Amino acid sequence: MSDVIYKIQAPDGTILKIQGPSGATEADLQQAAEEHYSSIKKQAPAEPVKPLVQEPPQKVASPNPYANPDTVYDPVSGVPMDYGMGQRMGATLMSGSAGMLKPFAGAAQFLGINKPAETLEKVTNMGAQVGGTPAEVADIVGQVASPAPMKMFELAGKIPKFVPQIRGATSKIGSVLDKSVLAKSAAQGAGSAAFTPTSDTGDYADFLTKKAEQMGEGAVLGGVLGKAGQLVFDPKVSAEMKMLKDLGMKHFTPGQLAGQIPVVGGMIQKAEEALTSAPLLGSIIGHGQRIATEDFNRAMGNQVLKPLHETLPKSVSAGQDMINHLYSKINGAYKSLEPKISFGNFIDPKTNSTTINRMMDSSVNITKNLVPEAAQKVDDALKKTFFEPLLERYSLDGKQFRIAEMSLGEMAKTYISSADPIQRSQGFALREFQEALRNELTKQNPQVGKELREAHEAFKNYLRVEKAAALRGADEAVFSANQMRSAAESMAGRRATARGIGMSVPESQAAVSVMGKGLPDSGTAARLLTPAALGKMLGFGAAEAGGHFLTSGAPLVAAGAMYNKPAMRGLTALATERPAQMRAVAEPVRGGLSQLGGILAAKRERQEE
Numbered sequence: 001m002s003d004v005i006y007k008i009q010a011p012d013g014t015i016l017k018i019q020g021p022s023g024a025t026e027a028d029l030q031q032a033a034e035e036h037y038s039s040i041k042k043q044a045p046a047e048p049v050k051p052l053v054q055e056p057p058q059k060v061a062s063p064n065p066y067a068n069p070d071t072v073y074d075p076v077s078g079v080p081m082d083y084g085m086g087q088r089m090g091a092t093l094m095s096g097s098a099g100m101l102k103p104f105a106g107a108a109q110f111l112g113i114n115k116p117a118e119t120l121e122k123v124t125n126m127g128a129q130v131g132g133t134p135a136e137v138a139d140i141v142g143q144v145a146s147p148a149p150m151k152m153f154e155l156a157g158k159i160p161k162f163v164p165q166i167r168g169a170t171s172k173i174g175s176v177l178d179k180s181v182l183a184k185s186a187a188q189g190a191g192s193a194a195f196t197p198t199s200d201t202g203d204y205a206d207f208l209t210k211k212a213e214q215m216g217e218g219a220v221l222g223g224v225l226g227k228a229g230q231l232v233f234d235p236k237v238s239a240e241m242k243m244l245k246d247l248g249m250k251h252f253t254p255g256q257l258a259g260q261i262p263v264v265g266g267m268i269q270k271a272e273e274a275l276t277s278a279p280l281l282g283s284i285i286g287h288g289q290r291i292a293t294e295d296f297n298r299a300m301g302n303q304v305l306k307p308l309h310e311t312l313p314k315s316v317s318a319g320q321d322m323i324n325h326l327y328s329k330i331n332g333a334y335k336s337l338e339p340k341i342s343f344g345n346f347i348d349p350k351t352n353s354t355t356i357n358r359m360m361d362s363s364v365n366i367t368k369n370l371v372p373e374a375a376q377k378v379d380d381a382l383k384k385t386f387f388e389p390l391l392e393r394y395s396l397d398g399k400q401f402r403i404a405e406m407s408l409g410e411m412a413k414t415y416i417s418s419a420d421p422i423q424r425s426q427g428f429a430l431r432e433f434q435e436a437l438r439n440e441l442t443k444q445n446p447q448v449g450k451e452l453r454e455a456h457e458a459f460k461n462y463l464r465v466e467k468a469a470a471l472r473g474a475d476e477a478v479f480s481a482n483q484m485r486s487a488a489e490s491m492a493g494r495r496a497t498a499r500g501i502g503m504s505v506p507e508s509q510a511a512v513s514v515m516g517k518g519l520p521d522s523g524t525a526a527r528l529l530t531p532a533a534l535g536k537m538l539g540f541g542a543a544e545a546g547g548h549f550l551t552s553g554a555p556l557v558a559a560g561a562m563y564n565k566p567a568m569r570g571l572t573a574l575a576t577e578r579p580a581q582m583r584a585v586a587e588p589v590r591g592g593l594s595q596l597g598g599i600l601a602a603k604r605e606r607q608e609e
Helices: 026-043 085-109 115-131 133-145 148-162 164-179 181-195 204-233 239-247 254-258 265-275 281-308 320-335 355-367 372-393 398-416 421-444 446-470 481-492 494-499 505-515 531-538 542-551 553-562 565-576 580-608
Strands: 003-009 015-021 342-344 395-397
Touching: 085 115, 085 133, 085 181, 115 133, 133 580, 181 204, 181 580, 204 580, 239 281, 239 505, 254 265, 254 281, 254 565, 265 281, 281 320, 281 446, 281 481, 281 505, 281 553, 281 565, 320 398, 320 446, 342 398, 342 421, 355 372, 355 421, 372 395, 372 398, 372 421, 395 398, 398 421, 398 446, 421 446, 446 481, 481 505, 553 565
Parallel strands: none
Antiparallel strands: 003 015, 342 395
16 A cells, blocks of 8 residues: 555644555544644744833943943843933033032022022032033032132121221231141131032021031141142242252251141151161261251352352362362452552541551450450561551552451461460451451442452351351361351341341351251261171170161161252252242142132032931
8 A cells, every 4th residue: 555645734724744545534644643743843942922012121331431320221222322422521511610600509508598509419410420520520620610719708808897896806817827828728628618518408507517517627628738739839948948048058858858847847857866866877867967067068158259259169068178268269359459459547537537546446356355365466466467567658558458467367267277265266356357457448449349348248258157167066167057156146246146137147047947056977987887886886796786787777778868969959859949830820729729628528528418
């Protein structure tokens, strides 16, 4: 029996072609069709059930950090529909404009008017959602740039004119703010916090309490930021430090620089002084102090040469080398005038006294405080060197005068360099008479008055430097600030010293204020303290001493890096100098940072509410 093809309708309505034996009954065919259909259905993948409502695709993170957190997604492709650049820029500008209006709204809240603040807050929130961080920054920049705080301060400043009772108090406050950058910055920070709108619009008493807290924090943060801005852009140094800088000093130790910091500066400088007694570390710090002292010596030396329009060469070191150079330069200035000058027994029309009488009076004044032996030697020197030649001729030409006063000068120099205090007193007396001679010379030669005045000004400055270098304790003729002050004040007299107007008195007093009174040693002894010697002195062996030396290596390296000429010059420049361009913008930057501190303090308080 052969097979044939039968056409059977499946349950789902489709027509199936089934192969079967010829003569098969309809029941047989139907059973075969159902079995075939069931096998096909099992093999076919299940058809997904289509929902009646399509759900939106899963949200994915937007690659744009400034995008709206509630980003809208395309319902078909699922791609984030981000804001465009134009929308973000618009939102940023809108936030900045709102920020400029916020101080006005903050001021209105003190009158119980909260609607402007609420409206501006909604605007900036919307701007932040669209523009992101740039819009938030623009809001703060707008508040800092707003003219409102300045207008409020101006109005507040006019109140004392109409209320005499508070005029004195406001005047004192204004004086403090003018003198203190920190106080001024704190006041601006408190003001900015006061004008920053708050979201606390409930009870008015609570509002005032919260605002007082914001102003307190704003004063602290505004003061710190404002002072930091001033230090970076236009560091303020004390009048004493400025005077020394104007003299030409370029090297100060870290402690001397830190001494200019209010409150803590003095403690830091004292700590540096105390560390000079520490082995090894002390010698490094002392070396730095010595650099500053020698810089001061050279600065005073340049003051001597300033009337002669000269400066010390770099090759001339502080100490005896500098003293000799200054003496030579001043003598050279007088020598160049020899052909143009003369010295006679000149009668002063004001006092009707002669030159000889005036010089006699000078000799009496300079010897009256000397011991008899020293006074006699000075009188003999003056008689032989000056009075006898003048009385013999009643007139000296330039060369003859120079011989007389140079002889006195050389004797004075020899006596001053002596270790014997009596001989040093003789030398200072001869220098004083030499100064009186040169004063008289200037009066008698008005035709070269300018040149003589310049030479004599240099000579008078030199006398103070020479005396300081000759004082006991001056190491190799390098004098301390205190020795310079002692020399200047003794020559200026009590009245001039009390008024701070004597020659070299203000400069030397400033140096003592900044640098201290002591004179650091040259470091020779400290350099002999090897680890072995130090260990023996402290009671442990050479090997152990080396270990202790190594363990103290970090502070030694740090000190060595700071207490040397290049580092000290760099630190001095960093702490005291800025380009004119930076100084020009220092005040706006300081004020802006102070306001920023107040705004940030107020914002932080709001976030905590």
